[in-house]
Amino acid sequence: MEEAVIQKAIQYIKEYFADDYSGHDYWHSFRVYKLAEEIARKEQANLFIVRLAALLHDVDDRKISPDTYERKENAVSFMKQCGIDDRIISDVCTIIEDVSYEGNSVTPQSLEGKCVQDADRIDAIGAIGIARAFSYGGNHNRAMYDPEIEPSLNMTRDEYRKHISTTINHFYEKLFRLKELLNTSTAKEIAEHRDRFMHEYVDEFLLEWVGKR
Template identity: 50%
Template structure:
């Protein structure tokens, strides 16, 4: 990706998430970008698609922007404004709409680029950072950290997952 587009994308993401305390902040997007870029070193992929999709992957997240799951409105507008080709926009939006966790309704991206971005996003959801992000998200939604006796719910579909009030 050319340096100008990279800088514009980083600035856009930083502005979009400057008041985010849910764990889906600018730094999360940058970590996903760096993880995805490192995975690309061993794969034959369109690096620009991976870079843009990884940086923009949360700008339309329904949990953060009260939108519809699978929407790509913000990312698409940004990409068009920056004269990214329609073919790349279509691919990037396909990746963005398929990587978000949706319970048992979660899709596996079709392209290698999408799989890389999804894997990078999942990697940022594990370990110490992932645990911290989980509680940051729950706190940002005024959810209890833990309710003794309440067992974790597993195998929820998208409607059940999105309606859940639990943090863990």
């Protein structure tokens, strides 16, 4: 039954995110699923809960579906249709609630939540993270860079939600912070190369911006 639910969830998110070009598309959720699965195996977490939460983690995201965000209506509806136990539904919804970064970091209480949060954050850094950042910025009419606009650091949750900046500033405001906010040793190991590559990219970008390359 568990494998059948996972396959249904994969098909569900493939259809749900079919028209998304903001960097929160089907492939993002699928990569988070695969990363979370890898982390969960090494950290000995409950694989079914991790896999299910990873696949559904964005279907009620505030940025994508603000009307269902509070009650996680899309995720709950899908799980109920699959006959998932109420306890598991509650666990998955708690993980989904805690996964996002919004100016500060919520540390999930469960190992499963830590695995999913780590996977989501790893997909926000490295080469894929760079591509997603510029995809999201272009999708929301944000400038790539403006040297006259300084990054805003240490924002509150409300400030972060309302904040409009440049894509390069987003690296300083969020992406460069993620490696230090990871929960598991497995995720920290995966993140080392990605984080280094991302810093090197921004350094190169800033040099090219002023014509030094």
